[in-house]
Amino acid sequence: MAWRLGSRIGLGLVAAGIAAAGASAQEKVLRVGMTAADIPRTLGQPDQGFEGNRFTGIPIYDALTHWDLTKEKEPSALIPGLATDWKVTDDTTKWHFRLRPGVTFHDGSPVNAAAVVWNVQKVLDKTAPHFDPSQVGVTASRMPTLRSARVVDDMTVELTTSEPDAFLPINLSNLFMASPTHWDAKLKAVPASVSDPAERAKQAWTAFAADPSGSGPFRVTRFVPRERLELAANPAYWDEKRRPKIPRVVLLPLPEANARTAALLSGQVDWIEAPAPDAVQQITSRGFKMYQNVQPHVWPWQLSFIEGSPWLDKRVRHAANLCINRGELKEALSGLMAEATATYEPGHPWHGNPSFKIKYDPAAAKKLMTEAGFSAAKPLKVKVQTSASGSGQMMPIPMNEYVQQGLKECFFDVELDVIEWNTLFTNWRQGAKDASARGANIINVSYAAMDPFFGMVRFTSTKTFPPVSNNWGYFGNDEFDKLIADARTSFEAGARDAALARLHARIVEEAPFIWVAHDVGPRAMSTKVKGVVQPQSWFIDIATMSLE
Amino acid sequence: MLAYLARRVVYTVPILLGVSLVCFALVHIAPGDPLVSVLPPDASLELQRALRTLYGFDRSYPEQFVRWLWRALQGDLGTSIASGRPVTQEVLKAVGYTLRLALLATAIGFFFGALFGFVAGYFRDSAVDKLASAISVLGVSVPHYWLGMVLVIIFSAILGWLPPTGAGDEGGPWQFFRHMILPAVTMSVIPMGIVARTVRALVADILQQDFVIGLRAKGLTDYGVFRHVVKNAAPTALAVMGLQLGYLLGGSILIETVFSWPGTGFLLNAAIFQRDLPLLQGTILVLALFFVILNLLVDVVQTALDPRIQRA
Numbered sequence: 001m002a003w004r005l006g007s008r009i010g011l012g013l014v015a016a017g018i019a020a021a022g023a024s025a026q027e028k029v030l031r032v033g034m035t036a037a038d039i040p041r042t043l044g045q046p047d048q049g050f051e052g053n054r055f056t057g058i059p060i061y062d063a064l065t066h067w068d069l070t071k072e073k074e075p076s077a078l079i080p081g082l083a084t085d086w087k088v089t090d091d092t093t094k095w096h097f098r099l100r101p102g103v104t105f106h107d108g109s110p111v112n113a114a115a116v117v118w119n120v121q122k123v124l125d126k127t128a129p130h131f132d133p134s135q136v137g138v139t140a141s142r143m144p145t146l147r148s149a150r151v152v153d154d155m156t157v158e159l160t161t162s163e164p165d166a167f168l169p170i171n172l173s174n175l176f177m178a179s180p181t182h183w184d185a186k187l188k189a190v191p192a193s194v195s196d197p198a199e200r201a202k203q204a205w206t207a208f209a210a211d212p213s214g215s216g217p218f219r220v221t222r223f224v225p226r227e228r229l230e231l232a233a234n235p236a237y238w239d240e241k242r243r244p245k246i247p248r249v250v251l252l253p254l255p256e257a258n259a260r261t262a263a264l265l266s267g268q269v270d271w272i273e274a275p276a277p278d279a280v281q282q283i284t285s286r287g288f289k290m291y292q293n294v295q296p297h298v299w300p301w302q303l304s305f306i307e308g309s310p311w312l313d314k315r316v317r318h319a320a321n322l323c324i325n326r327g328e329l330k331e332a333l334s335g336l337m338a339e340a341t342a343t344y345e346p347g348h349p350w351h352g353n354p355s356f357k358i359k360y361d362p363a364a365a366k367k368l369m370t371e372a373g374f375s376a377a378k379p380l381k382v383k384v385q386t387s388a389s390g391s392g393q394m395m396p397i398p399m400n401e402y403v404q405q406g407l408k409e410c411f412f413d414v415e416l417d418v419i420e421w422n423t424l425f426t427n428w429r430q431g432a433k434d435a436s437a438r439g440a441n442i443i444n445v446s447y448a449a450m451d452p453f454f455g456m457v458r459f460t461s462t463k464t465f466p467p468v469s470n471n472w473g474y475f476g477n478d479e480f481d482k483l484i485a486d487a488r489t490s491f492e493a494g495a496r497d498a499a500l501a502r503l504h505a506r507i508v509e510e511a512p513f514i515w516v517a518h519d520v521g522p523r524a525m526s527t528k529v530k531g532v533v534q535p536q537s538w539f540i541d542i543a544t545m546s547l548e
Numbered sequence: 549m550l551a552y553l554a555r556r557v558v559y560t561v562p563i564l565l566g567v568s569l570v571c572f573a574l575v576h577i578a579p580g581d582p583l584v585s586v587l588p589p590d591a592s593l594e595l596q597r598a599l600r601t602l603y604g605f606d607r608s609y610p611e612q613f614v615r616w617l618w619r620a621l622q623g624d625l626g627t628s629i630a631s632g633r634p635v636t637q638e639v640l641k642a643v644g645y646t647l648r649l650a651l652l653a654t655a656i657g658f659f660f661g662a663l664f665g666f667v668a669g670y671f672r673d674s675a676v677d678k679l680a681s682a683i684s685v686l687g688v689s690v691p692h693y694w695l696g697m698v699l700v701i702i703f704s705a706i707l708g709w710l711p712p713t714g715a716g717d718e719g720g721p722w723q724f725f726r727h728m729i730l731p732a733v734t735m736s737v738i739p740m741g742i743v744a745r746t747v748r749a750l751v752a753d754i755l756q757q758d759f760v761i762g763l764r765a766k767g768l769t770d771y772g773v774f775r776h777v778v779k780n781a782a783p784t785a786l787a788v789m790g791l792q793l794g795y796l797l798g799g800s801i802l803i804e805t806v807f808s809w810p811g812t813g814f815l816l817n818a819a820i821f822q823r824d825l826p827l828l829q830g831t832i833l834v835l836a837l838f839f840v841i842l843n844l845l846v847d848v849v850q851t852a853l854d855p856r857i858q859r860a
Contacts, residue, residue: 033713037818038631047630133602134632137583141591206632225633225641226810226818227715254713254808255817258697262712265705420578422823467593 028547030246030529033254033263033272039229042220043209044178045123045135049391050448050538051273052138053174055251059231059542061176061214064097064116065169069533069541072293075348076537078170078493082111082177082215088491092164099155103238106212106219109181113157118180120149120159129197130183132205142174144453164489166496170451182213217242217543218249228252237543245531245546261524264288270526270547277334277395283524291534292520294338294345296449299394301384301403301514302459304432304441304473310380311441311473315368317511321358322365323410324516329402333395336522340515342508343455349497350452352505358515365410379413385437386444390421393446394519400444403516431466432473443472446519448538452500457484460507475512553848560840567836568620568829572613575828582825583629603629616829625830630822635830638815643797643834645715646804646811650796652732657739658789661687664740665747665785666778672752680744687741693802696734700806703730713808731807735800739792746788750781783854790846794839 034040034055036048044061046052058066066081083097103111121128123139124146140146145161146168152158161168187204194200212220217237222230229251233244252269254260257276264272265286275283275290284290301320303311311317326339341358344350374380386400387393397418404414417440419427427436428445437443447470449455458469461484462476483506487499507513523540525532528548534540576582582605583596591599600606604615619626625635661684668680704712716727754760754777763773797812804813812831819827 037814037821041632043632133599134629136595137591137599140595144592202627202632209632224718225631225638226814228718252714252808256805256808259700259713259806259808262697262700262705263714266708266712268704268711268713421821469592 028246029248029250030271030542030545030547031250031252031269032542033252033260033269035255035257035260035273036253037255038226038253039223039251041134041209042212042223042229043132043135043205044119044176044212044214045139045174046176047138050450054539056229057176058216058539059218059249060212060216060220061178062103062111062216063174063176064172067173067535067537067539069535069537069539070544071535072533074536075296075344076535076539078173081173082116083172086169088164088166089158092489092491093161095159095161095168096152097157097159099157100238101155103215104236105177105179105182105215106234107179107182107185109179111177111215112154113151114154115177115180116157117149117151119175119177120146122178123175124148130180130187130201130204132201134205139175142451142454143168143171146171164491166488166491167452171453177215178208179213179215183208186211217244221248226253242541242543244543246542249542264524264526270529271523272525273521273523275522275524277336277522280334280336280522280524287527288524289527289532290522290524291532292336292522293534293536295519295521295536295538296344296455297392297446297519297521297538298340298343298449298455298513298515299337299392299399299444299446299517299519300340301442301444301516302472303475303512303514304437304443305475305512306432306441306473309432309441309473310382313372314511315372316374316380317514318356319365319368319372319410320407320412320514321356321511322361322368323412324403324406324514325360326516327360329399329517332398332402336520337394338518338520340518342504342515343449343513344504345518350455350500350504352501352503352508354505354508356509356511358508362409369411374411376411379408379411381413381415382442383415383417383438383440384442384444385417385419385424385427385440387421387424388418390424390446392448392519393421393444394517396444399516403514428470428472429467431471434466442514445470445472450538452487452503456500456503456507459512460484460503473512475510480506552851556844556847560844563840564833564837567840568617568833569613571829571832571836572609572616575825575832576609576612578823582823616826620830620833625833626826628819628824628827630818630824630827635826638827639812639831639834642810642812642815642831643838645809646797646800646813649728649732649735649804649809649811650793650800652728653735653796654739654789654793656732657736657792658743658785660736661740661743661789662747662785664744666751668744668748669751669755672755677748681748684741684744684748687737687744689741690737692734692737693806695737696731696803696806699730699734715810727809731803731809734807735796735803739789739796742792743785743788747781747785750784751777754780783850786853787846787850790842790849794842797835797838797842 034051036051040046040048040052040056042056046056062082064081064083066079067076068079069076082100082103084100086095086097088095099113105111122130122132123136125131145163145165146159147162148160150158183204186207187200190200190203194203210223217234218231219234221232231249233247237243254263260272261275261279263269280290303317305312330337330339342351386396388397400416404416407414417438424445428443430436458464459471460476460480462481464471465474466472483503487496487503490496490499530546530548532545583599583603623636628635628638664680664684668677671677700712703710710730711727714727716723760773763776800813801817804811805817812835816831819831
């Protein structure tokens, strides 16, 4: 009897499971498992790094400039977004951006110059009633020279920078435009008992985050903090090519890689970010499709150039770069990395033509080390500070151990100093001279290289020595400062790219990094998701996908 | 009894004060920047300073602590740095999820733990005892996050019977219950093992006491003797279970992360990795409060069940 009851319950569970699976299969809903532990912020400026921009930035909001996410084979280029065109004025610190006519926010209010100014003020003008400190950190640092905005006419806005800066249009892809009208409505709904203007603004932003209004291809329909964010297609989206084909998207935070993989395999979601590397074979054998492409991301060893550092010898730096079998490392990571031979690989407009070609050549590496006075009997002792985990760090321990073993072949004796991720992040800003380095002459912090400031300038300018920015190793000289200044003042896109290519070529030649890997943004999807284009970018466009 | 209860409630005040102080000190002693979740490493020094002032991290530690404690006493645990949402709201919502999960896990753990314990104690040194003891030892020894992953692989990835992640509350009570099964079973394994071992030892001990021989000599049936054994074992078993419930409420970070269950463990995990100090402090304080209250409740129930315990 008990057995019969048990089997009935069991069969019931099976039937319920099948029914649930069947029901979810009939729905035209794309369910995405993100790596974030919480829904990235929805109020306009997302947190959680570029995963935030990917899922609660680009789908819900527009910026003045966008990244072209339609091409797999070439690096993403900057394209017009809410701005149709822009030009720098004779002053070279003032830019005029002409806005796209007829664009409206999800609440129906117009996207005009006043709205753009309002959005600049939200992060830069402390006197503005809608100034929001919580959005400042993630925004202002990505637009380091932007200072203010002014309405020229209804559809033209003037942006002012602190110094001539040709990178501004690139930086502006990070400033998402939220609806001032919708925010005002939220402010009006704050109880009159709250009298402090800053507190009223804070409450209005909290309400706005729960019910946001941008001008993107999707609008938010349901937001359950830490559980789910539901988006619905915006059929009136201004860009016909990006008018969504999928009516509904559900975003779920699934921070644990195995949990994400299980969610995909059980049919609970249709798409997962960053599956567990050892599950890739199982995922593909169960009929799911893996997508990956090289990202503007670098997993490097950043070297110290302070007095007494062994890395002051260029032969040693070149030897280390030649001694890593990146292909073998890629194999060990189930193919989930791209071999890094520079910050920007050949084919990228900023790659240039460096005379030093990075590849695996242990014989050449050993020769250089011998010339520098090292041998198997007299290895060079170096120390790297790294973390056991962290955003963008990929699999830091096995990867560092692999590099450690590889370099041993070329007479390096590497010591690993593994510390907590946030501490490492803080130390990155303190520099190699600081006590926090604990004698390390290498730091392993991966970084995004979407724009020239983050990919090159902050590591090579004498103006970015610690604690100003992340030039941890104090690399830089007059030559590099001039190359940077040239790039910053080349306002025509072609000239700017050429200047950046010259800067990058010199960086590769001088090798202030040991370049190891680029992340490839692996994601696994059900085959019913169609029209997937994984660009060479941190981002991906859901709007152009469809669901079978 | 009332005087005892009042005294115990008063005792909780210094405990909570101590907990809040330790919790504040711990999260501030840890290296790293408290604004790391909203301040990228490349932020200018000016921006860093401005945000530190805006969030109040430029004040001295004692001042920060007193301000935080004063607001906490009024039910305001501050605002999460990462999400911008009120911590009280975040924590209470998470507590609701964890409480439901912990109660189900406790019920499963207590039922099977007591069952195995009684059987093992009643039939001491028999094959049944050995089997029940082996299961209980396995329960306390197996890493529960590993067990969780194994259950997910079997029941979700391979069989597809149960959902592997999330709370599923958008699908109604039945879906919610289905989402609870795997994490609750995983969570119940340790309390099951501990309760089974405790109950086994208790039952074996009680059965050897003189009053049991007396009961049998009076002609009481096995069922009657069993009832007496249960009554005698219950206070200790309940105390153990109460403590286990306390542990389950606060110690489920791994399980909730494996199953993406939006409870306090999941919240703590996010707060730790985002270095969200207000959220971390608030969650720990609320969990400590729960633990203290649970201990108090267990003591009260024990006293009510067993008049021999002269706490008053």
